[in-house]
Amino acid sequence: MDILNNWKEIIGYIGTVLIAASLMMNSIGKLRKVNLAGASTFAFYGLLVSAYPVFVLNSFISAVDIFYLIRMKMEKDFFELFRIYRSNNPFLVRFVEFYRDDIVRFFPQFRLEPHKEDYIIIFILRNMMPVGLFIARPIEDNNLQICLDYVIPRYRDLKSAHYFYRRSHNIFDELNCQYFYVYSEVKKHITYLKKVGFTPAEEKGSGWYRRKVHYE
Incomplete structure (x- = not known):
């Protein structure tokens, strides 16, 4: 059980590091991609430890990142x-x-x-x-x-x-x-x-x- 809990904590730390790293990105595209990875990981962590507010918030952040990444992909630049x-x-x-x-x-x-x-x-x-x-x-x-x-x-x-x-x-x-x-x-x-x-x-x-x- 301790090993399982440690793995849960590791997943949480990975999500935290990814979210923190995304905030240091100069490129908006890279920021969104790394933030999406971090928020998705942290949402999964919230689900594992039954922290449903964490799961809901980070699922919402992931959805927002996906929305803007799709919009950026579809935008036509001159x-x-x-x-x-x-x-x-x-x-x-x-x-x-x-x-x-x-x-x-x-x-x-x-x-x-x-x-x-x-x-x-x-x-x-x-x-x-x-x-x-x-x-x-x-x-x-x-x-x-x-x-x-x-x-x-x-x-x-x-x-x-x-x-x-x-x-x-x-x-x-x-x-x-x-x-x-x-x-x-x-x-x-x-x-x-x-x-x-x-x-x-x-x-x-x-x-x-x-x-x-x-x-x-």
Whole structure:
């Protein structure tokens, strides 16, 4: 009986940890998913120990999470790319300054050079909000080296990335680009790169990744 009770407590603690962890998520989608897992686990715990108010409350929270996850899945977002031609553009400079601490978590070496003329600078707009920033520079053989590929924390659900990388865009058609190249040693960034279709670029050495500009 003691072992059974201990298992019940463990289930309760798991639910508690998941709910607490969900509150620290930046992404609304991740928050809902983890909160759903935690609330469902805690509802099950409430049922096991006959704590019916706990069961009812967390069942309700689970239902709310499911409702919003379905709604988020069904929502249609409008995406657009907006190119900037000057690296000293005031909004660009302010955007980079505002998110600098978060940017360096994924691109530790990134520094915006205000008078760099060969930058290709593109804001990713989501429902007319600038949620992402892509900066690259031309390299040999009609390729682009990515200097920055950043999305603000609230919108890291990969929708912006899929729009950017999995569609043909006139900007890159005009540049006649073949491959994107990027260097990274940041584990979270490498995980992201693999999710959007990058593979190791063995010809450039360790830490380099590439993918075709046009999605196939």
